[in-house]
Amino acid sequence: xxxxxxxxxxxxxxxxxxxxxxxxxxxxxxxxxxxxxxxxxxxxxxxxxxxxxxxxxxxxxxxxxxxxxxxxxxxxxxxxxxxxxxxxxxxxxxxxxxxxxxxxxxxxxxxxxxxxxxxxxxxxxxxxxxxxxxxxxxxxxxxxxxxxxxxxxxxxxxxxxxxxxxxxxxxxxxxxxxxxxxxxxxxxxxxxxxxxxxxxxxxxxxxxxxxxxxxxxxxxxxxxxxxxxxxxxxxxxxxxxxxxxxxxxxxxxxxxxxxxxxxxxxxxxxxxxxxxxxxxxxxxxxxxxxxxxxxxxxxxxxxxxxxxxxxxxxxxxxxxxxxxxxxxxxxxxxxxxxxxxxxxxxxxxxxxxxxxxxxxxxxxxxxxxxxxxxxxxxxxxxxxxxxxxxxxxxxxxxxxxxxxxxxxxxxxxxxxxxxxxxxxxxxxxxxxxxxxxxxxxxxxxxxxxxxxxxxxxxxxxxxxxxxxxxxxxxxxxxxxxxxxxx
Numbered sequence: 001x002x003x004x005x006x007x008x009x010x011x012x013x014x015x016x017x018x019x020x021x022x023x024x025x026x027x028x029x030x031x032x033x034x035x036x037x038x039x040x041x042x043x044x045x046x047x048x049x050x051x052x053x054x055x056x057x058x059x060x061x062x063x064x065x066x067x068x069x070x071x072x073x074x075x076x077x078x079x080x081x082x083x084x085x086x087x088x089x090x091x092x093x094x095x096x097x098x099x100x101x102x103x104x105x106x107x108x109x110x111x112x113x114x115x116x117x118x119x120x121x122x123x124x125x126x127x128x129x130x131x132x133x134x135x136x137x138x139x140x141x142x143x144x145x146x147x148x149x150x151x152x153x154x155x156x157x158x159x160x161x162x163x164x165x166x167x168x169x170x171x172x173x174x175x176x177x178x179x180x181x182x183x184x185x186x187x188x189x190x191x192x193x194x195x196x197x198x199x200x201x202x203x204x205x206x207x208x209x210x211x212x213x214x215x216x217x218x219x220x221x222x223x224x225x226x227x228x229x230x231x232x233x234x235x236x237x238x239x240x241x242x243x244x245x246x247x248x249x250x251x252x253x254x255x256x257x258x259x260x261x262x263x264x265x266x267x268x269x270x271x272x273x274x275x276x277x278x279x280x281x282x283x284x285x286x287x288x289x290x291x292x293x294x295x296x297x298x299x300x301x302x303x304x305x306x307x308x309x310x311x312x313x314x315x316x317x318x319x320x321x322x323x324x325x326x327x328x329x330x331x332x333x334x335x336x337x338x339x340x341x342x343x344x345x346x347x348x349x350x351x352x353x354x355x356x357x358x359x360x361x362x363x364x365x366x367x368x369x370x371x372x373x374x375x376x377x378x379x380x381x382x383x384x385x386x387x388x389x390x391x392x393x394x395x396x397x398x399x400x401x402x403x404x405x406x407x408x409x410x411x412x413x414x415x416x417x418x419x420x421x422x423x424x425x426x427x428x429x430x431x432x433x434x435x436x437x438x439x440x441x442x443x444x445x446x447x448x449x450x451x452x453x454x455x456x457x458x459x460x461x462x463x464x465x466x467x468x469x470x471x472x473x474x475x476x477x478x479x480x481x482x483x484x485x486x
Contacts, residue, residue: 013052014207029095056208093189109164141486152231262419270304344394418459
């Protein structure tokens with residue numbers, strides 16, 4: 001059984017184990033009530049999980065890709081069978097609205113398992129090469145084959161904003177490629193990840209192939225990253241933590257996949273559909289209450305439409321219902337914790353002190369319980385303000401004016417980050433020209449939508465590597481070349 005009494009057990013080596021460190025409360029950000037009790041793993045238990053993954057690696061990596069894919073497909077079926085309770089748990093743990101929990105959390109998680117249940121070729125031919133006679137031998141034709149091989153044991157350290165889509169986006173492609181995993185979920189909402197482990201167990205994943213260890217202590221993640229049994233670390237979270245993980249990985253040459261912070265620039269040109277731009281940028285206020293690294297939080301508005309865009313964004317923000325995420329008409333739920341609410345609010349106050357104009361929001365919603373933040377719009381900003389340079393990770397948008405295309409691109413690229421930027425323009429040729437000039441891992445042209453097969457990752461401090469679609473299969477594999485005489 002995964003649970004005993006009031007507490008969730010760890011999942012280590014195919015067994016549900018009592019945590020050495022006891023349990024801690026998982027809190028519903030909307031009600032401040034306890035959702036459940038999460039296990040606190042010890043360093044020894046994390047090491048045991050890594051050792052179990054190492055032991056399981058050989059047999060799993062030699063399992064036929066079709067059999068590995070079948071496990072992922074069955075896991076998707078188990079998730080579908082428990083969709084409603086899984087979505088309710090995700091809503092309670094994260095404070096997401098019911099619609100977001102269903103469609104964007106559990107729904108996307110399930111879709112990712114189904115995506116990697118599709119077997120793709122793991123090898124491809126390389127054109128023959130004609131070699132002249134020389135020190136290496138006689139003249140001849142050399143054939144070659146490139147083969148994707150599993151990296152090994154992958155430590156998957158996941159973010160709190162989506163406890164379904166984010167872990168599934170790591171676990172599914174890693175398993176499809178023949179790796180084994182040790183998953184360390186975010187401490188705020190780990191219970192959903194244990195439900196994912198249950199689904200995989202029911203789907204027939206062999207012992208030790210998937211392990212889940214959680215805890216509030218930084219020692220839990222540190223033990224996984226430092227383990228000699230771990231070959232790769234896949235991390236989603238802050239740039240500061242990612243930098244520390246990268247230092248540890250560098251010392252032992254571990255593979256890294258890092259999805260870190262963002263401060264997405266949204267360039268809105270004079271000829272743009274301002275209503276469309278306002279609606280797209282407005283998702284920062286509503287989607288996960290702004291707790292998403294891809295959000296267009298830094299708006300660069302050409303002066304011809306600057307006032308109109310600010311007015312429309314302010315109107316958009318003022319119409320959004322903030323409140324209980326269980327209510328069907330709620331658009332903006334709470335942020336993840338009281339500490340994070342204070343952090344977001346401190347940035348709104350900092351913006352005032354820096355000279356920004358608070359056009360919308362800036363005050364705490366009038367609720368007795370729940371960690372709510374009003375959608376906040378800061379206008380008349382400059383790109384050197386801290387509110388324009390630092391990731392706030394909440395429903396806060398800053399607006400900065402610019403004059404011409406070159407200035408807009410320069411402002412967009414004047415950032416430590418480079419995850420996803422956006423361009424709104426009625427001139428499609430210009431929009432694509434500007435997109436190619438931007439130093440960002442992705443660019444949305446007249447949309448905030450995503451193509452889930454497109455490579456995802458960042459430039460600069462926004463990360464290392466790419467995943468999603470077939471790119472995730474590359475991320476979780478090493479490429480081996482096999483050469484022979486023709």
